Amino acid sequence: MSEAVPQSADYVVVGAGSAGCAVAARLSEDPAVRVVLLEAGARDRSPWLHVPIGYAKTMYHPTLSWNLMTEPEPELEGRRIAWPRGRTLGGSSAINGLLYVRGQKEDYDHWRQLGCTGWSFEDVLPYFRRSEDQERGASALHGTGGPLAVSDLRDRNPLALAFIEAAAELGFPRNPDFNGEQQEGAGFYQVTARGGWRCSSATAYLKPARQRPNLTVVTDAHAAGLLMEGRRAAGVRLTRGGAPVTIRAEREVILSAGAIASPHLLLLSGIGPAEHLQAVGVPVVHDLPAVGRNLQDHFQARLAIRVKGPGSLNTRVASLWGKALMGAEFALRRSGPLTVSAGTAGLFARVLPGSASPDVQYHFLPFSTAKTMLELHDFPGMTISACQLRPESRGSVTLAGPDPMQKALIHANYLSAETDRRCMVEGIKLARRLAATRAFAPFVEEEVVPGAAAADDAAILDFIRRTGTTIYHPSGTCRMGGDPASVVDPELRVRGIEGLRVADAAVMPTVVSGNTNAPSIMIGEKCADLVKAAARQRLAA
Structure with a gap:
């Protein structure tokens, strides 16, 4: 070149x-x-x-x-x-x-309804399949041999497993493929990686x-x-x-x-x-x-939860020995914490009464951050992020x-629409219900952010206004x-x-x-x- x-x-x-x-x-x-x-x-x-x-x-x-x-x-x-x-x-x-993550079939069918001829899900699926080299093999919805490697996560953290169990406990279906027949449910994300390396x-x-x-x-x-x-x-x-x-x-x-x-x-x-x-x-x-x-952009707010047990990456990153082990695990097996994506387990759920398909996406992470990704909390923590999928704000x-x-x-004009505010508040409330399940009981010590002070809808919305941020999808x-x-x-x-x-x-x-x-x-x-x-x-x- x-x-x-x-x-x-x-x-x-x-x-x-x-x-x-x-x-x-x-x-x-x-x-x-x-x-x-x-x-x-x-x-x-x-x-x-x-x-x-x-x-x-x-x-x-x-x-x-x-x-x-x-x-x-x-x-x-x-x-x-x-x-x-x-x-x-x-x-x-x-x-x-x-x-x-491709989004929902309904997204593209809606584009077609807006006059975008040739952009229904049936129209765009061949391009998703052509681009894809799916680790699990080809199917009606997935392709192999394409340029973009799509693979399963190489690190199955116990906290992430508990998150999926928590969603199931609340009645959400287990979903092994968010790009499959339906998006709704909980499971592990797939990532754009090949052999443990990023595939940009x-x-x-x-x-x-x-x-x-x-x-x-x-x-x-x-x-x-x-x-x-x-x-x-x-x-x-x-x-x-x-x-x-x-x-x-x-x-x-x-x-x-x-x-x-x-x-x-x-x-x-x-x-x-x-x-x-x-x-x-x-x-x-x-x-x-x-x-x-x-x-338009997707907006998120995050719960930070103090946990017990060995699952949090905060503890490992805080230790020189822990960092050395992480480096060795990646160097020898292309696995471990250095392969962690920005969301290991996920949940797509409906939180508003009128939603016919998921309106909130959850990203679960086995670590928690104070401000940026480089500043982990000084306690063992995990994160549950709630992100509204279809904002009305423009x-x-x-x-x-x-x-x-x-x-x-x-x-960005975040939260300028009332629907967006209601959806984010309900999203945080569901995140709290997930953390309060029996599945998480062996791990959860306390919610640190926002904590007990955010006790009602008004306080939750105030927390969202003070701390919410982009999830990088302009x-x-x-x-x-x-x-x-x-x-x-x-x-x-x-x-x-x-x-x-x-x-x-x-x-x-x-x-x-x-x-x-x-x-x-x-x-x-x-x-x-x-x-x-x-x-x-x-x-x-």
Whole structure:
């Protein structure tokens, strides 16, 4: 893979994240086309990008993460929420918690009902299967031989087993596959890992493609905007080594820079709400009011519980001997705590009376943290995180000004909808019921966070406002739809602009009911097919 910036290519893909790596790798399967993949970050050389637990060190890393922040959140006591996003080959798939969750069948069928023709679950399932190398083997819902390794957890912690038993005690079904016939129930998560090592989109898609002479991957390339010729995206303007560079796209530009950077680049290029662009001094190329709107994210609040017995990783991490044993276990068997994902066991449950499918996702962790992943509590602890799956709150991404090096302004507007507040409160109450089961009785000493002071709904909501945070799934800011007000059409083409598509979580009309990495890769896979189909149509014409 060359690091030089070519003057032109047939396809220029911006962003080597979950979707972008899939788009670039699939397009470059045709040796007759030239593909350039631009990534603002560096190569994925840090060993912490490949060890599963490495997310604890990379999520807030000064160079491997963009370290974005929301603006002060009105419903969260004015707090600004940290939004880590990956800034390296693999993007956020290189620093995420590794969970392989597609969401619910109903999510995609709902997209189709919103006018996204070709995006029902039946339509997208082939792309999930094509991307997947499922450790358990192929089935009607799973694939083998694909780039993305999906495997079972290599560490079955006794506290995680107790969590699954606790859910069963409360009447929830055991679920061995959250991507199977139904999502509801409790079980162990599967992860994007192979042989104990993280499988990011860069590992999955770029490594097998790196010898192709028609694929050029350019790192340390900060996209500054689109090269516009009238209403056509003719290329990309970027900064590299402090110098401005331009690369032309003979056929198409595909933005896969993520739910923050993709709308940011559109806005910088004069594509977005005319009133906002004029207010910040960006010349209007195309008035597209929905760009940067419809921002959604999953919000979480966490119980921290003091436990007894040997299950908590807090105790092991606090000991030099414990750390040495963890390192040895990973080095010798690729197992143990260093393979722990950001959720070992999980539960998908309904907590609101009107919900026909799970509306809360639980991530169980056999450790507990004070602030960031690097700061474990000084007592043996475990975490039960409650995350609302289908928020009604909507936020926005806007420009601070015309300088492409300025970060976008992010207004998440968490908890601005009453349904979201009720769902989170009920989610915490169910988490407490789980911790109070007979299954957990041998392990639980006391709830430390929020503790006994949060005794009623009002106090629980106050706790959520004070401590709740993102679970890292921003989406929706370049909404796909069949209506003229959407940003992209069902073929991911930006409305009113030629030669430009968006392919990442930004196009989701509604956020999926689960983690967003696998769906983003699916979007990349499908985008590549859409681009190839358009090329065939041009040749036929």
